[in-house]
Amino acid sequence: MKYLLILPLIFFFACESSKDKNNKIINPPILADEFTEIIDQSEQLEVNLAEEIILNGATTRQTITFRGLLRDIKLNLYVLRERPEDQDTLSHLFTLTKELEKIPMQARDVEFLIPFLENLNQIMLKISQYQNIRLGDLNWEIWSENFDGGAGLFTTYSEGDNWLVENRNRQGYANVRSSNTKAWLIAPQMNLDGIFNPALQIDHLLNIKRNEAQQVNRELINESLKIMVSTNYSFGNPESADWIELPLGTVNLITDFNSALSEKISLTAFEGQVVSIAAVLDLDSRRVGGHGLLWQINEVKLLGATELESVEVFERKDPTNYIFRHSFSDGLAGFEQLSQGDAALFEETNRNGTSYVKISGHRPPKTGSTLLISPSFDLGAETYAIKMLQARNFYSSEMKEKKFIQVLIGEDQESLEDIIWTELEFENVPSGDDWSPVESEWLNLTLKNTKVRIAFRYESNSETGETPAWDLHYFDIRQEE
Known part of the structure; x- marks a missing residue:
């Protein structure tokens, strides 16, 4: 009927x-x-x-x-x-x-x-x-990244603690752990043309390491987690672009690792535009009571209503004109070491999945100095600059005054022993009392129109107990605009 x-x-x-x-x-x-x-x-x-x-x-x-x-x-x-x-x-x-x-x-x-x-x-x-x-x-999932295969097309930026992409039980995630940082996790550029009701949704969790002496201000904690959108960011330091903050909503503080799906974060204001989307942990421990936070993102989803088969996504390409680049995760091929005395040597190592080069005169005890010298490369008539990532530990003020650790530059010679070295004095250097790598500023080079080498000088004295540890991660040389 x-x-x-x-x-x-x-x-x-x-x-x-x-x-x-x-x-x-x-x-x-x-x-x-x-x-x-x-x-x-x-x-x-x-x-x-x-x-x-x-x-x-x-x-x-x-x-x-x-x-x-x-x-x-x-x-x-x-x-x-x-x-x-x-x-x-x-x-x-x-x-x-x-x-x-x-x-x-x-x-x-x-x-x-x-x-x-x-x-x-x-x-x-x-x-x-x-x-x-x-x-x-009216929207549905049209693009996602779950980090199972690594960072994908995402990039990170921070001058302190930064986002890491890791894997646990074959499930990937991006996380940043800190009590004081401004760390950016930036998605690839996405073209929202032809996409109606675009929105962002993240599967994430927020874990807190409490400072028992202070109360937890949930409002201040939530203000430290930001979703930012830019239409003019391309590469490099995100602070140089214009960003608009979007409401993330309340994020529950937990003590385990059970994630939750965020509310849909509307992107309708950016329909028809190419956008960059970033998750930013902007945390000042003094402002939030000295608490530490772990923000973990398991998946990022772009939602929208569209007839398109796929979203147009752009891989970020570094526009920097590099003259020379070396990541010490690739080892020491092409480098040479000159040593005096019973000196320690630079050697390849791996810790917590990160490969780099280290040197220490502590175990076994060593007394002497070593130069780790790069391959030569040409500098033209333009202006050039160098940047590096390093860590220094057990490096006292007395050793700093004695120049036990130095970064040097010199014009190439037929014999490496004939090179006259000049110290490159960075402002952004490790404090010398922990293992955290510190990225330097771009430091201008004074040499031009010549072939040069970069050297890393290390010295230790086991008799006086002056045996610092030095980790080298990478250094880059670029042509300035």
């Missing part, structure tokens, strides 16, 4: 509502095939539900709810097929679809329900465009 009641209603809409007052057909012809396909899918789902092919493990209430929603969705589709200008019906269909998505889906249901929901979303997108209205929450 219920089908007999529905058929006259459909016939009425077909006869009376497919024409406007001027007797013109208003049904968009491009949607005829789409409506036929989605209605056929809904009818097949009804058959699959009756035969227990889908929702086989669902509760009776869930099955009844699903059947009712599916029936109402199909009825709304019939109405919209004949009256695509009906905004109330579109709004009702949107609400029904959201309710349908809440019903738990089992693995065997995916092949039937996902294509149906995808086609349903596309129908609603096209009808909303036809009606020239916006369905505020």
Whole structure:
């Protein structure tokens, strides 16, 4: 009997509502095939539900709810097929679809329900465009990064503690742990042209290391976590670009590692633009009571409503004109060592998955000096600068005054022993009392129009106990603009 009641209603809409007052057909012809396909899918789902092919493990209430929603969705589709200008019906269909998505889906249901929901979303997108209205929450996942294969196209930036991409139990994540830093995790540039209702969603967690002497101010903690968007950032220091902060919402402080999905962060203000999106931990321990934070992001999702097959994503390319670059994670190939006395030598090492070069005169005890000398490279008539990443430990003020650790530059000679070295004095250097690597500033070089080498000089004296440790991570030489 219920089908007999529905058929006259459909016939009425077909006869009376497919024409406007001027007797013109208003049904968009491009949607005829789409409506036929989605209605056929809904009818097949009804058959699959009756035969227990889908929702086989669902509760009776869930099955009844699903059947009712599916029936109402199909009825709304019939109405919209004949009256695509009906905004109330579109709004009702949107609400029904959201309710349908809440019903738990089992693995065997995916092949039937996902294509149906995808086609349903596309129908609603096209009808909303036809009606020239916006369905505020009509979007779905169109791009994501879960860090299982590493950082992907993401980049990081910080002058203190920085984001690290790691893997635990074959699941990747990005995290930053600090009590005082401004660390940027920056997604690749994304083109939002042709994407309606774009939004960001992150699967993340916030873990706190409490300073027991101070109360936790949750508001200040939340203000330290920021989602930033820029339309003019390309590469390098993000502080040089313009950024707009978007509300992240309240993030629960936890003591375990159970992540949660954030609210949808709207990007509609940036529709049609190419954007950079960043997660920034901007933390001042003095402001938040000396507490330390761990912000971990397991997945970043871009949502949107679009007919595009994929989002246009751009890999960031460093525009810097490098003259010479060396990462010590690649070892010491091409470098030479000159030593005096019973000196320690630079050697390759790996700690916590990070490869670098180290030297220490502590174990075994050594007394002497060593020069680690780079391959030669040419400098032209332009201006050049050098930057490096290093760590220094057990390096007292007395050893600093004695120049036990130095970075040097000199014009190349036939014999390395004939090179006259000049010290490169960086301002941003490690304090000398921990293992944290510190990135230097770009320091201008004075030499031009010559072939040069860079040297790293280390000295130790086991008799006086002056045996610092020095870690070298990389150094770069660039041409200045």
